[in-house]
Amino acid sequence: MGDIMKSSTEYLTFDTEQKIQFVMITDDVTKVVEDSRVKDGLVLVTPMHITAAVIVNDNEDGLHNDYLRVLEKLVPYNDKYEHNVAEDNAAAHIWRQFMGHQVVLPITNGKLDLGPWEQIFYCEFDGKRQKKVLVKVIGD
Amino acid sequence: MGDIMKSSTEYLTFDTEQKIQFVMITDDVTKVVEDSRVKDGLVLVTPMHITAAVIVNDNEDGLHNDYLRVLEKLVPYNDKYEHNVAEDNAAAHIWRQFMGHQVVLPITNGKLDLGPWEQIFYCEFDGKRQKKVLVKVIGD
Amino acid sequence: MGDIMKSSTEYLTFDTEQKIQFVMITDDVTKVVEDSRVKDGLVLVTPMHITAAVIVNDNEDGLHNDYLRVLEKLVPYNDKYEHNVAEDNAAAHIWRQFMGHQVVLPITNGKLDLGPWEQIFYCEFDGKRQKKVLVKVIGD
Numbered sequence: 001m002g003d004i005m006k007s008s009t010e011y012l013t014f015d016t017e018q019k020i021q022f023v024m025i026t027d028d029v030t031k032v033v034e035d036s037r038v039k040d041g042l043v044l045v046t047p048m049h050i051t052a053a054v055i056v057n058d059n060e061d062g063l064h065n066d067y068l069r070v071l072e073k074l075v076p077y078n079d080k081y082e083h084n085v086a087e088d089n090a091a092a093h094i095w096r097q098f099m100g101h102q103v104v105l106p107i108t109n110g111k112l113d114l115g116p117w118e119q120i121f122y123c124e125f126d127g128k129r130q131k132k133v134l135v136k137v138i139g140d
Numbered sequence: 141m142g143d144i145m146k147s148s149t150e151y152l153t154f155d156t157e158q159k160i161q162f163v164m165i166t167d168d169v170t171k172v173v174e175d176s177r178v179k180d181g182l183v184l185v186t187p188m189h190i191t192a193a194v195i196v197n198d199n200e201d202g203l204h205n206d207y208l209r210v211l212e213k214l215v216p217y218n219d220k221y222e223h224n225v226a227e228d229n230a231a232a233h234i235w236r237q238f239m240g241h242q243v244v245l246p247i248t249n250g251k252l253d254l255g256p257w258e259q260i261f262y263c264e265f266d267g268k269r270q271k272k273v274l275v276k277v278i279g280d
Numbered sequence: 281m282g283d284i285m286k287s288s289t290e291y292l293t294f295d296t297e298q299k300i301q302f303v304m305i306t307d308d309v310t311k312v313v314e315d316s317r318v319k320d321g322l323v324l325v326t327p328m329h330i331t332a333a334v335i336v337n338d339n340e341d342g343l344h345n346d347y348l349r350v351l352e353k354l355v356p357y358n359d360k361y362e363h364n365v366a367e368d369n370a371a372a373h374i375w376r377q378f379m380g381h382q383v384v385l386p387i388t389n390g391k392l393d394l395g396p397w398e399q400i401f402y403c404e405f406d407g408k409r410q411k412k413v414l415v416k417v418i419g420d
Binding site: 004005007009042044046047048049050074075081082083085090093094096097098100101102104132134136138 | 143144145180181182195196197198200201202203205206207210214238239240243244245246248253254255256257258278279280
């Protein structure tokens with residue numbers, strides 16, 4: 001440990017078919033990490049949009065439905081919002097904050113250092129248009 | 141790609157006029173990033189207090205009101221809390237977790253690498269006293 | 281500022297006596313930071329499991345009870361969830377997202393650079409089994 005610093009940046013593009021959708025991106029992030037040749041460091045995975053989130057959780061459809069049911073119960077999409085004058089996506093802005101905007105993940109021995117059930121998801125809450133997720137690796 | 145590491149730290153100070161207030165700090169963070177001369181790296185923007193949050197979202201007052209209305213509905217400020225013996229700010233501690241404590245943002249080509257609508261906000265939930273936000277840049 | 285990059289990784293292990301429990305880990309993270317000899321940088325503190333969170337907030341039992349009471353009110357542990365077929369922990373997956381999955385903390389002058397009330401907690405929402413938290417330091 002004690003080496004020259006390296007960094008690497010990629011932009012993943014999404015154009016979801018549904019307005020609200022979870023997309024698993026663990027393999028995409030893994031590829032960016034491996035291509036970076038960083039042995040030890042951090043990778044930031046962050047949406048460049050404000051109605052989407054990047055989270056780490058379980059690859060289980062039932063759970064994803066539970067997330068959406070709870071969010072809809074607590075912050076209904078079609079409730080009245082001051083933001084919804086020209087737009088209808090205020091709830092999407094709020095959901096992304098409650099779910100957690102972004103993640104920073106560890107790289108150890110050249111690999112994403114995740115626990116057995118950790119999977120990375122892009123959570124789209126106002127889709128059907130092109131969005132980007134930035135993946136930036138720094139380390140040695 | 142492959143360089144000596146640099147780092148830089150600044151402390152932003154806030155003394156909000158209102159107890160609950162959103163303060164846009166994109167320009168402050170941009171200045172710290174530019175002054176650091178880091179070309180590629182990460183910047184952590186984190187409050188040094190536990191009743192405030194730093195988030196990235198829209199610069200739109202209606203949406204900020206929507207955030208506060210939803211937080212007040214779900215976690216009312218003047219509800220009964222065990223924490224509120226000598227203090228009255230339990231809800232502020234909870235709001236800050238729900239909104240997301242802090243952000244880590246990418247620096248690419250010497251600039252904050254944000255999407256078109258991403259703005260950085262200091263969210264004060266128990267203000268009218270001096271608070272600090274730490275901004276730390278690392279990269280090459 | 282402008283030095284060779286260093287990194288250091290430790291795994292903290294938890295086997296909580298209770299299913300739902302807050303464990304203060306500020307001292308553990310402090311030790312990893314000091315042992316790393318990094319003078320200026322970042323430390324990522326992240327659970328390797330998806331029903332736990334790492335947060336920064338107050339070391340006050342009343343407030344921790346308030347967090348749990350609010351989470352239980354908004355997302356009841358024993359409500360019906362699609363995820364709860366073979367398991368009963370869907371709410372734990374949701375609580376972890378609402379509370380904030382992980383933290384990244386600053387290191388300045390060789391020390392964790394925290395405000396006066398910031399303490400780091402491992403929040404277990406489905407315990408009584410072995411879990412790990414990864415602590416990774418990078419800096420110079």
